[in-house]
Amino acid sequence: GAESDLNISENSEIPTGVVVGVFQRNWRDYVGTIQIEESKSQSDHVLVVPLDYKIPKIRIRTRQLDKLMNDRIVVRIDDWILSSNYPNGHFVRSLGEIGKLETELQGLMLENDITINAWSPSILNSLPTSNWKVPESEYKYRRDMRKCHVMSIDPLGSQDIDDAISVNVLKNGHIEIGVHIADVSFFVKQNEALDIEARHRSTTVYLPDRRFDMLPAILSEDLCSLRGRFERLAMSVVWTFDTDYNLLDTWYGRTIIHSSAELHYQLAQDILDGKKIGSSSKPPSSAKGEGIENRLFNGITVEDIHTDLIILHKIFLHLHAKRMEMGALELESTEVRFQIDPNTRTPSTIITKQELVVNKLVAEFMIQANKSVAEQIHRAYPSSSLLRRHPFPNEHNFAALIQCAKSQGFSINCETNKSLASSLSKAYNPKDPLVNTLLRMLATRAMSEAQYISSGSFSIQDYYHYGLALEFYTHFTSPIRRYADIIVHRQLWGSLQKPRLPPILDDQQVADLAVWINHRHRSSKQTQQEATELFQALYFTAFSPSNSLTPNLTSDAIVFGLRSKGFYVYIPQFGLKTMVYLKDKDGNLTPSSILVGGQSVSLSEFTLSQDHSQLTLQTSKGDITINVFDHVTVKIYVEQSRLHLPPIRLELVGLDQGSNQKRKNGLNLACNPLKPSKTLLPTLEILFYGNPTLQKTPPLLLH
Secondary structure: OOOHHHHOOOOOOOOOOOOOOOOOOOOOEEEEEEOHHHHOOOOOEEEEEEOOOOOOOEEEEOOOHHHHOOEEEEEEEEEOOOOOOOOEEEEEEEEEEOOOHHHHHHHHHHHOOOOOOOOOHHHHHOOOOOOOOOOHHHHHHOEEOOOOEEEEEEOOOOOOOOEEEEEEEOOOOOEEEEEEEEOHHHHOOOOOHHHHHHHHHOEOEEEOOEEEOOOOHHHHHHHOOOOEOOEEEEEEEEEEEOOOOOEEEEEEEEEEEEEOEEEEHHHHHHHHOOOOOOOOOOOOOOOOOOOHHHOEOOOOOHHHHHHHHHHHHHHHHHHHHHHHHHOOOOOOOOOEEEEEOOOOOOEEEEEEOOOOHHHHHHHHHHHHHHHHHHHHHHHHOOOOOEEEEEOOOOHHHHHHHHHHHHHOOOOOOOOOHHHHHHHHHHOOOOOOOHHHHHHHHHHHHHOOOOEEEEHHHOOHHHHOEOOOOEOOOOOOOOOOOEHHHHHHHHHHHHHHOOOOOOOOOOHHHHHHHHHHHHHHHHHHHHHHHHHHHHHHHHHHHHHOOOOOOOOOEEEEEEEEEEEOOEEEEEEOOOOEEEEEEOEOOOOOEOOOEEEEOOEEEEEEEEEEOOOOOEEEEEEOOEEEEEEOOOEEEEEEEEOOOOOOOOOEEEEEEEEOOOHHHHHHHOOOOOEOOOOOOOOOOOOOOOOOOOOHHHOOOOOOOOO
16 A cells, blocks of 8 residues: 555665466455446457456456446456466456445455345344343352443444443452453354354444444344343453552453443543533434433432542553553554535544543453453463464564654664653654654554464464563453454353363364454454545545535645655544655656745755655755655545546645644644535445444454
8 A cells, every 4th residue: 555665665675586386376256347448349358457456457258338337346357368468257246336335335345355144034033032131040140240330431322332341349448340241152152053154254344334243233232232221141350459459359250230321432531520410411413312311320320430430540540550561552543433414425524533531441441351361261271262462563664663753853762562662652742742643653553463363373472462561362352343252251151160161162273263353354454444545535525626616625734754756644634644746647746836935836856865854845946845744735635536446635735834833832733624515526426324423443453
């Protein structure tokens, strides 16, 4: 991608090789579009241009040319004759008309090997109904925690609530903190039809306007969801802390809970901050029934929740500080969501995630629960526990980070995670907080990808989670949307039995399963990223040059990488990180003129310094330099493309010479307050379902 070359020096030697044999071809179904030039010939053979730029054009034969010309189609490769420039293939099916949202989303999912079929009747018929009650047999052996103060804290509108936290102050002053996770393994029995389908899906797939659940809705949104008003089955980790927040004991087991508070993040933050919460305290955008009076149960009060959150916050600070001392990293990533205009059903606003203290609080307790469970299942099944490791990154990957930090006078030590964390903390410019944000984003990009493993396939030192600075880690806290967590629940329950149950899977079976789950998670993450880029393009389409109904959209951007063809910028307003090219495909300068100090100057040439630290623009008013972390003004538009998804383009408009003053005043964002026109390009028929702001966002693959 455009950002992938940030860690590669343009002057460095790239290792090359020669293919001497192919053992097995990785051919699959490809999504593509018929090339117009080829369609004008009299032959039945046409060339199909795949969406994936890495795949060559594919020659197919079809007699449905008129019907398929404006469609995205699926093709399959049959052979590739040595004397031909293109492989031969055949038409499989049409996905629909080019530019329609449903068509493009289907294409993205298929390209990433995501296929979601409807639930089979046999699976649906095997599920309990919505009036299901906890069986009497479960009360006999589960720990009853229905009278404890249990609360869930999730994004506003979440329906798949798979985690909750409880606080209980004992008579001796010790504190019990419980993390309660939906007991999905009670409903999903090993090797039954639902289990096999959930294993195949492996994860819930989140798109900007919808999600494809790993489990049927009756489970994910109802019986497994830890909602208020209902008794629910849970798998729990309960810690006992003394008054100095030292850990005294850890208990694991199956429980029955009854959530006393169903909170969203902003509401929980307001309660923690001591803000006055009344019956009308609800976000302006929330639906009917979102008020505080509909979120409290079992006689709990706002004051009770405030007290519990204060306790949780104190312990959170203690636990978080200990992990930071061990070398845990606080990295940055951009999460984007969309609000939908109810009249046009198009993206009306792009929202970048703002993290609150309670977000970090909840995340810390989930991390601690995952850590505790990892230690327990490894003690029980040292050769076949499903763990999650985060390998040490390649030092080569830190080149862009080190170079950018150096330009600001900061030194980055990446020998260990602790030295890296310390360096990033010190690399702070009080005049421009975005500098530290960008450096942490570059550090995130340098990371290796976290992966599921079988403990028997790696040595103990290789279990280490680099980003979290933990010796043992797994995924336990989201079984509604991750199949790995279901396996971990089964392993945890087996480890607690007396006598201990034999492993449910051996080392090779766990290793094979880990490979599959890693593949599915990677595909899901890639699909989500590409779908987000598609929705961003749909939003910016209203500001494209071909749309005369709206003015140009310009925005302040911060430079974070210089290249021979232009420079990389980050636009916080929209969560965009992309390239600003100073030359078009034909080698012509673009733009021909820019604004400097409010005056237009013509651009004649530009050069990149040998150490890539400075870009010099030759203008009619003399040389002007662009440095890393400079602020510039760019125009944002969408370049129309029939063969591929429409890419977002940036064009340099001017240099922000007043950026230093803005940084002193803390004004890092400057964007025209424009809203998209209600009239989009006629080729874009966009159909949205649901409210994307209500969907949970899956975690980064770093965790």
